[in-house]
Amino acid sequence: MEKFIVSARKYRPQTFDTVVGQGHITTTLKNAIKNQQLAHAFLFCGPRGVGKTTCARILAKTINCENPGDDGEACNVCHSCVSFNEGTSLNIHELDAASNNSVDDIRTLVEQVRFAPQAGTYKVYIIDEVHMLSSSAFNAFLKTLEEPPGYAIFILATTEKHKILPTILSRCQIFDFKRITTNDTVEHLDQICKKEEVNADKAALHLIAQKSEGCMRDALSIMDKIVSFTNGTVSYQNTLEHLNILDADYYFRFMESMLAQDLGAAMLLYDDIDRKGFEGDLVLNGFAEFIRNLLVCKDVKVANLLQVVESFKDRYIAMGKQVSVAWLINALNILNEAEIGFKSARNKRLHIELVLIKLSYLSQAIELGGDENGKKKVVDTAKPVAFRQIPVIGAAPARAAAKPKAAPEAEARLIIEETPARKPSAAAQNLPPVQTASTPQTATTDQTAKVKLGGLASIRQQFVGKGPKAAGDPIALSDERLQAAWENFTQQLRDTKNPASQSFVMARLQINNHQHFTIVTNNNLEQKFIEGERRPLSEYLCTVFNNRSLLFVIEVDENVVYQETAEKTVTSREQFIAIIEEYPLIRELKDRLRLELDF
Structure with missing residues (x-):
């Protein structure tokens, strides 16, 4: 029985042309080899599984190839290439810095650098996960990395560039690897499936590429698991089941129920999802991504950012036309806040159901709060409440005009004065006297009247003639x-x-x-x-x-400044100067004795 080899190792690129998604780096390296402008130290940095170590090995094999091609690729036929492919080459040394990160390991490496290669042109040292080296190991490596022998080339690979010392970075030629795009991953997986005679749907491969998040090694590992699970057939449904991913059809059904404000259908649909074992945060995250895709569909300029299965693109565009931008933006805010607070929520299911309730009635909230574009409605010009001005009883027009405007701190007063010329009506004469703080009620009043005070005029009649009697003319202020x-x-x-x-x-x-x-x-x-x-x-x-x-x-009065007289502190030097000015003989004594004063 033939020994099984995982796809990540079996289909590892052997030439620069077979490296996926890193054309900007492979082109630079091939040109450097053709023009013989190789640096003595390289630093390959980037996310995991994007081809850093692979490119390092291809570079090491190519620069030692005995018959390189015109395009800068290795021939894979010469003795050097064959020994490299078989793993028996003596000119290539790989060091895992994660487990060999001490000063002694670096010193051993430095001692090996002194020996020239027995066959080939260069000795290549590949140090993987170089950020795991200790500071002492980095310092021990500095001199050799700066001025190595002409036959030595160092290739450092790391996923965390920020952890490497600046002195190391300044001695290397840095290449930044980028994440592999979804389309490149799908094409590469499709080629491998054809070679392995595996029936794979493009939609399934697209899901695998999205799940891998730009890491080719993860994508190949996921595909191997699904092939084993489905016995050689990679279908869309099997991929959804294996990767524990919610089908986009669920989110379309969610959207239809929310646009129709059918809360019952949304609750039942979530219950079906919950029974299948999907966690609530997975639903929130997936629905937020779905809303984001609908928002992307609204603008033709950013339509290329829509990375979904081909069979769903038309459906996304059709659904995006039915929903307003205001609804999508508000829904994204609700889902984002719900996803943040999901971990702290005690009742997870209730937390998700509250989100469904908000989204189901979000259209009504937008209609009440703004127009269809999400802008607040312009309310008609606000009009103040019309209060009828009540004139002061018995106040003369001239006095009212001469009354000064009170400051904000002034106390409000109700001034009631008596007008001698005005006589109370017959109804007012029958009213009982009004009790005030300054005028007690007289006990000699025998008449009682039961009159309903139904308006402001009746209240005025009670106060006419009841104000305090003035003893004389007011005294002017002086x-x-x-x-x-x-x-x-x-x-x-x-x-x-x-x-x-x-x-x-x-x-x-x-x-x-x-x-x-x-x-x-x-x-x-x-x-x-x-x-x-x-x-x-x-x-x-x-x-x-x-x-x-x-x-x-x-x-x-905020401009008042308080001046406090403080006694000035006299220093020792000032005291001495004052003494010798008053008593000059003290200076003469100091000079004769050659005294030095410590001020």
């Missing part, structure tokens, strides 16, 4: 009178040991007009203390000046 009243009120606060008294002492008064003044404080703390005494202060001043319309505001 600096002397206001300061005297202020000091008197401050003294009352001191007598009651009120802590706000100090703030009243520090405050300054500024008169704005005949019934409005400003209290200026030095900081917010003083402002709060005076604000706490606003009501008793207002009552006191209104009584002193016989003016119920007296207003004041409290402001903070």
Whole structure:
């Protein structure tokens, strides 16, 4: 029975032309060989399974070939090529740095470099996973890597370029390998299937290429497993079952139910998926990728980014025309947030069902919040609520016009004045007197009236003639009178040991007009203390000046600068200078004794 060899080893490329997806590197290497411009050290870096070690071996075989072709490829016929293919060549040395990463291993390698090749032109040293070397090993390798013998060539391969010392990178010619595209992987797998006489669907190979994520070695390993599982037939359904991938048909059915706002169908469909053993995060990730593909279909410029099975492309394009861009973008945001919070969710199934509920009614949310393009609707110009202005009862027009505009900190007041010329109506005369803080209810009133107050006019009638009686004309504000009243009120606060008294002492008064003044404080703390005494202060001043319309505001003067005099610290040197200026003999004594002072 013939010994089985995995496809990754059996079909490993033997020439530069058979390397898949790395044309930018193979062309450069072939030209360097033809022009005899080979560097003494190469660094091949890139993802796993993309051909780094393979290219290193092909390069080592080609530069030692006795009869190279015009295209820069090895002949595979000469003694050097045959010995290399059989693994018996003495000019090629491979070192696994993952298990040989000590200083002693590198020193052994350096000692071998001293010996010239017995046959062939070059001795090639391939160091795989070079990033695993220790710092000491790197340092021991630096000198040899910088100035090796003319027959020695070093090829370093790594998947983590950032872990290599900059001194190593500066001594190497760096080649960056890229991930193999899905189309290149599918074509290579199809060629191998034809050689192995395996029946494979293009759709199945496309799924394998997507699962491998640009790694050819993984793609070949997956295909070997499926061939063994299906006994030589690689079909789309078998590949889905083996790779544990949800068919795109499920996502199309999800989309149809959500566009129809059929939550029941979506819930039943997820229950079917859950019974088959698929995890919730796999469903979220797959559906997000499905939405992304639909979004790609909306723009012709990026249609080449749609990497799906050929049989589904037309279906994706048709579905993409039915869905708005706003719906797709909002759905992607919901799925992204759900996928992030999936691990922390206790009830995984409920977490997925909540996502289905949001997506099923997402169309309604978009209609309420914006137009079909996802933009917010322009609301009509906002109109303020129309409030009917209530005139002050008994207020004279001239006084209303002369009333100053209060500052934001001013206290709002309802001013009710009595108009002597206006007499209350008969209905108003029967009303009982209104109790206020300043006018107690008289007990001599015998008349009682049961009148329903059904409107603002009835309420006004209660207050006509009930305002406080003025003892005389209001007293105009002046600096002397206001300061005297202020000091008197401050003294009352001191007598009651009120802590706000100090703030009243520090405050300054500024008169704005005949019934409005400003209290200026030095900081917010003083402002709060005076604000706490606003009501008793207002009552006191209104009584002193016989003016119920007296207003004041409290402001903070932020430009006040406090200058604190601090004593200047005198240094030892300054003290000595001051002493010798007062007593010159001390300087003479210092000079005669040749003293040195440590200032």
